[in-house]
Amino acid sequence: MTVQVAVVGGTGYGGLELIRLLHMHPYVELTSVISHSESGEDLHHIYPHTKNVVEVNLDEWNIEETLEEVDYVFFSLPSGISQKYVAQARELGKNCIDLSGDFRLKQAQLYEDWYKNTPANEKDLEEAVYGLPEKNRANIEKSSLVANPGCYPTAALLGLLPMAEIEGVDPSSVIIDGKTGVSGAGKSLTLATHFTESNENVKPYKVGKHQHIPEIEQLLEEQFAKEVNITFTPHLTPMTRGILCTMYVQLHNEVTAEELIDHYRSFYESDSFVRVRDAGSVPGTKDVYSSNFCDIAIDVDSRTNRVTIVSAIDNLVKGASGQAIQNLNIMNGWDERTGLWTLPMYP
Numbered sequence: 642m643t644v645q646v647a648v649v650g651g652t653g654y655g656g657l658e659l660i661r662l663l664h665m666h667p668y669v670e671l672t673s674v675i676s677h678s679e680s681g682e683d684l685h686h687i688y689p690h691t692k693n694v695v696e697v698n699l700d701e702w703n704i705e706e707t708l709e710e711v712d713y714v715f716f717s718l719p720s721g722i723s724q725k726y727v728a729q730a731r732e733l734g735k736n737c738i739d740l741s742g743d744f745r746l747k748q749a750q751l752y753e754d755w756y757k758n759t760p761a762n763e764k765d766l767e768e769a770v771y772g773l774p775e776k777n778r779a780n781i782e783k784s785s786l787v788a789n790p791g792c793y794p795t796a797a798l799l800g801l802l803p804m805a806e807i808e809g810v811d812p813s814s815v816i817i818d819g820k821t822g823v824s825g826a827g828k829s830l831t832l833a834t835h836f837t838e839s840n841e842n843v844k845p846y847k848v849g850k851h852q853h854i855p856e857i858e859q860l861l862e863e864q865f866a867k868e869v870n871i872t873f874t875p876h877l878t879p880m881t882r883g884i885l886c887t888m889y890v891q892l893h894n895e896v897t898a899e900e901l902i903d904h905y906r907s908f909y910e911s912d913s914f915v916r917v918r919d920a921g922s923v924p925g926t927k928d929v930y931s932s933n934f935c936d937i938a939i940d941v942d943s944r945t946n947r948v949t950i951v952s953a954i955d956n957l958v959k960g961a962s963g964q965a966i967q968n969l970n971i972m973n974g975w976d977e978r979t980g981l982w983t984l985p986m987y988p
């Protein structure tokens with residue numbers, strides 16, 4: 642029942658979170674952690690908190706040797722870089738789960754426009770399955786290349802998908818106000834993530850230009866079966882982990898918050914990681930910290946007939962590495978919660 646797994650990009654934040662979570666997985670043997678910058682080093686020399694618990698020596702990317710015994714490869718590399726390594730692994734017949742944005746957008750031109758990079762090869766793009774289990778479970782089961790969703794799209798889509806079944810909802814009325822912790826930017830320092838810039842500050846960034854806009858629209862278009870243009874503004878906030886999306890949708894029929902809550906609960910009946918709040922209760926990022934949960938609240942403003950939806954995730958878990966492991970579980974026919982069923986860390 643055990644599968645052999647490798648992580649590529651082992652010293653980045655996503656890679657490190659994969660290592661932490663895979664260590665708790667009963668059916669996984671972490672055979673290799675591949676690092677371009679630190680190969681040959683023991684992991685605990687770079688990250689002393691791993692000592693005596695996960696003892697690995699970092700491998701270099703040597704496709705034939707390091708991946709020989711491996712069944713599944715997690716890629717936690719920057720967008721634009723990942724596609725090249727994924728293509729090599731797929732030539733060897735490896736199952737791949739990619740955390741970057743390289744395989745999420747089905748239209749190559751959209752990828753070029755928003756990521757300003759060359760798109761992945763046509764065959765891999767066509768075969769990649771968008772790894773949002775709550776939407777795509779049946780396709781993920783059969784897939785050998787999973788494009789793990791972006792962090793904001795995970796939070797936004799889980800909050801918005803059930804609205805497609807509410808009569809008279811125009812998805813182009815959707816406004817998403819997103820807030821993220823600084824770990825969302827990865828471990829490399831930039832001026833924006835510098836302590837003196839991000840501490841005691843909340844700041845919008847990539848206004849109207851964020852690469853997750855076409856990803857959210859692509860999935861909403863599938864769900865609503867019509868063209869969708871959304872407004873999305875992300876904000877950097879002074880916390881380490883967490884994504885909170887507060888979203889507004891215009892209603893054209895009269896629906897109560899209680900009716901919507903009932904609808905959301907039946908929509909997510911089989912989805913263990915989505916928790917819908919009772920009326921009047923709203924989640925914060927702390928309610929899901931270090932866990933694979935997505936907590937959702939819904940309210941209706943009867944004065945404006947607008948719905949407010951709040952969705953909270955941990956960007957590194959449900960927004961990246963936890964969801965990637967949820968996808969591994971689905972690909973193997975295991976209970977989706979395997980290795981992930983933990984309480985959020987609180988306070």
Ligand SMILES: NC(=O)C1=CN([C@@H]2O[C@H](COP(=O)(O)OP(=O)(O)OC[C@H]3O[C@@H](n4cnc5c(N)ncnc54)[C@H](OP(=O)(O)O)[C@@H]3O)[C@@H](O)[C@H]2O)C=CC1
Nearest residue numbers: 650651652653654655676677678718720740741825827828
């Ligand atoms: N952080 C987050 O919350 C989320 C991240 N993602 C996506 O996951 C991926 C990883 O993100 P994250 O871990 O945060 O980023 P980091 O910058 O923390 O890590 C990326 C790692 O990739 C490796 N790497 C960097 N440049 C190159 C290169 N030119 N060639 C080969 N390897 C390289 C390095 O690890 P090494 O030297 O060890 O190989 C680096 O540490 C990205 O695509 C990101 O967009 C998706 C959702 C959420």
Ligand SMILES: CC(=O)N[C@@H](CCC(=O)OP(=O)(O)O)C(=O)O
Nearest residue numbers: 720740741742791821823825826
């Ligand atoms: C704080 C911060 O900068 N967060 C990043 C998260 C992006 C990410 O991880 O997404 P991709 O995988 O689509 O590149 C951002 O907003 O661009």
